[in-house]
Amino acid sequence: MSSLRCAAVLLVLLLVLDWATVRFALWRAALRLALAGLLFAVLRPARVSAGECWLSSRRLLRERRVRTDLLVSVRCLDGISPRLLLRDAFGGRVELDPDVLVTDPQLWYRLDEGARKSAADGTLLYGATALRRISQRVDRETARAVFKASGLK
Known part of the structure; x- marks a missing residue:
């Protein structure tokens, strides 16, 4: 469960950072989602x-x-x-x-x-x-x- 929380926190932080710098784009959001998914997959316990x-x-x-x-x-x-x-x-x-x-x-x-x-x-x-x-x-x-x-x- 903590791996899911870490991935979610990373995704939210990256999306907030994009929104705050007024660089929010759909392709960037998809890239951020993929990055958070990769983090979840790596941290997920066996x-x-x-x-x-x-x-x-x-x-x-x-x-x-x-x-x-x-x-x-x-x-x-x-x-x-x-x-x-x-x-x-x-x-x-x-x-x-x-x-x-x-x-x-x-x-x-x-x-x-x-x-x-x-x-x-x-x-x-x-x-x-x-x-x-x-x-x-x-x-x-x-x-x-x-x-x-x-x-x-």
Whole structure:
């Protein structure tokens, strides 16, 4: 939603600037609209979906998919925005925001189910600690939501 707001603010500011400088033209307005649309497309968050033994992330131009039952590594990439990088045995690679898993427990359940199978089969070589940290965070946020819904907080 914030990507839509950013694009809308940019469009309004550019149109107001054109109107204030008395340079408003239809072709310029169309150009401004295209620029705001491009900003929205770039800022739009990835759509993450999951099924039995797979997780996918759809961005602007392509979709990436990883087999969760054949995970090889799970890494937390710290920086300005933390990312979770998942790699499977076939070379599949998905990068996503860990907050997506925290806010959607069903996605987390699908990932955790596949990761446990990977660990049991011995394919998950790196990342048990990262998964454990996310699991604790999901449990903490779920407990908070339950307490808040029941009026205990």
